[in-house]
Amino acid sequence: MILKDKIQTSSASIKLHAGIKQEHDVAFYLRRAYKNSGQVMVLNDLRIEHDGESAQIDHLIVYTYGFIVVESKSIRGEVKVNEYGEWTRSYKGQWGGMPSPIKQAELQLKLLKQYLCANTEKVIGKFLGIQQGLGARCYDVFCAISSDAIIDRSNAPKEIADKLVKSEFIADVLDKKMNFKKFYNVVGKIYDTRPTFNQQELNHICQFLLGNTPQIESESDSINAVHAVWPAPGSTTSTTEPQPVAKPASVNTTFAATVSAAQPFNTKSITAQCKHCGDCSALSPQSGRYGYYVQCGKCGGNTPLKQPCPACNSQNTKVSKMKSQYSLRCADCSLSASFDSLH
Numbered sequence: 001m002i003l004k005d006k007i008q009t010s011s012a013s014i015k016l017h018a019g020i021k022q023e024h025d026v027a028f029y030l031r032r033a034y035k036n037s038g039q040v041m042v043l044n045d046l047r048i049e050h051d052g053e054s055a056q057i058d059h060l061i062v063y064t065y066g067f068i069v070v071e072s073k074s075i076r077g078e079v080k081v082n083e084y085g086e087w088t089r090s091y092k093g094q095w096g097g098m099p100s101p102i103k104q105a106e107l108q109l110k111l112l113k114q115y116l117c118a119n120t121e122k123v124i125g126k127f128l129g130i131q132q133g134l135g136a137r138c139y140d141v142f143c144a145i146s147s148d149a150i151i152d153r154s155n156a157p158k159e160i161a162d163k164l165v166k167s168e169f170i171a172d173v174l175d176k177k178m179n180f181k182k183f184y185n186v187v188g189k190i191y192d193t194r195p196t197f198n199q200q201e202l203n204h205i206c207q208f209l210l211g212n213t214p215q216i217e218s219e220s221d222s223i224n225a226v227h228a229v230w231p232a233p234g235s236t237t238s239t240t241e242p243q244p245v246a247k248p249a250s251v252n253t254t255f256a257a258t259v260s261a262a263q264p265f266n267t268k269s270i271t272a273q274c275k276h277c278g279d280c281s282a283l284s285p286q287s288g289r290y291g292y293y294v295q296c297g298k299c300g301g302n303t304p305l306k307q308p309c310p311a312c313n314s315q316n317t318k319v320s321k322m323k324s325q326y327s328l329r330c331a332d333c334s335l336s337a338s339f340d341s342l343h
Contacts, residue, residue, distance in 0.1 A: 002035050003206050006044040018146075022074035023058055025167045025233040026144045030059060030070075033171035038199065039064045039180065041206050048209065050115035051275065055108040059144075062206055063178050065194045066138030067112065070170065071105040075149040081156035081164070102163055105141035113139055116205070117278035118303065121271050122310050123208045124201050135278030136195055140177055144170045147233065167233065211313065269340040270310060270328055276301035285326060285342045292319045292326060294342065305342075311335045 006027035027044050034040040041062040048055050059070035077090040079098075087098045116123065116134050124134065144167045145151060153161040165173050197205065273280045274296035282297030285305070292305045305319045309330035316331040326339040 001037055001040070002031050002042045002044075004043040004046060004210060005031070018074040018076070019072070022144075022146055022167070023072045025147070026059055026070060026072045026170055028233055029167060029170050030061075033174075034061075039202075040178070041202060043206065043209065046209060048112055048115050050111055050118065053111055055111045057108050057112070060112070060209070061174060061178075062202060062209075064180070064196050064202070065178065066140070067109070067116075068139075068174060068177065069105045069109045069112065069141045070174075071101045071108075071141065071143045072167075073101045073143055073145050075146050078150040078152060079145065080152040081160055083155045083157065085157055085160050101143045102141060102160055105143060109139055109141050113278075114275050117273055118275040118307070119208065120273050120278075120280075123205045124197070133273075133278055133280065137197075138194060142170065142173060142177075270307075270337045272303070272305060272339050272342055274299060274301055275303045283342065285339075287321075292321065305339065309333060309335055310337060 006024055023044070030042050030044075034042050043060045043062065044058070046057045046060045048057065057069055058072045061068040061070065075089055077092075079087060079089040081087055085100060085102070087100050088095050089098050113134070120134050142163050142165055144165055147167050149166075151164055151166075153164060156164075271280055272283050272294050274283065274294070277296060277299040279296055279298045283294040283303075284297060286293055286295050286302075288302075290304070293302050294305060295302055305326060305328070306317060307328065308315055309317050309328075309332065312330065312333040312335070314330055314332040318329050318331070320327050320329060326342045327336055328339070329336045
């Protein structure tokens with residue numbers, strides 16, 4: 001299901017125009033593959049913010065077993081990756097270095113994982129009264145490169161070479177990575193130990209990602225405000241520029257209606273979680289210069305207890321302590337929730 005489509009824009013900058021077209025090409029193939037899927041949710045142009053950091057993800061796949069970040073890269077000519085994972089590319093016959101899009105995607109995925117783990121109780125429920133975690137889910141990245149580029153993987157480490165794919169093959173490698181077991185493959189399902197999300201949890205995760213960070217439609221002032229229709233990859237048209245049309249809705253309204261009908265999670269208690277490793281069991285409450293926080297006994301990292309309201313997502317919250325009990329109170333909706341694992 002396509003929950004957030006790629007906004008159709010164009011640019012006067014040749015470089016930006018090529019990058020936008022590449023993102024549209026990848027979004028096209030994802031839409032063709034997963035628009036009717038209930039197990040695969042696609043969010044294009046997703047912006048997330050967490051702990052003072054931000055990331056703009058080209059394409060995020062949220063599926064039954066986890067998350068996949070796809071970074072689109074427009075490359076004309078040839079690209080090489082050496083044995084150290086360093087990238088070079090040719091441009092008008094000249095070779096030069098370039099940042100690794102795989103590393104860029106990995107940094108985006110790391111921030112996404114930290115963001116989700118810090119807000120576990122808002123997006124995933126409890127099982128037999130125990131808060132489920134997000135740290136053990138599948139997290140992967142791929143880089144989708146222009147179809148007309150030449151990729152030299154001969155010296156690239158296997159773990160990097162396997163993540164490079166031409167745009168038209170993106171759905172094939174995603175299907176292989178997600179590895180859904182057929183309904184008749186009973187043995188395969190028995191031996192598949194990956195934790196799964198149910199449909200309600202998938203909906204809540206996507207609702208949280210779409211609703212908690214303002215989504216930026218344009219990455220640069222040089223991108224035209226007029227939205228445009230892009231042709232399918234490889235098709236020929238009579239014009240060289242995309243034609244302007246009315247702006248489409250960017251968020252799937254059917255999904256929004258489905259989520260609004262879903263039952264909310266219990267918000268009377270909150271489970272604190274380490275933002276670094278996702279652990280919930282070895283946290284020690286502390287008081288510091290900037291307020292209350294927890295220190296993780298496993299990785300040693302610190303995590304602030306102050307967080308957005310789990311009921312209305314307001315940032316106008318305050319953490320208080322009475323005797324040994326820590327609580328989060330929202331000034332906007334008057335919610336008062338206790339941290340159930342801290343005493």
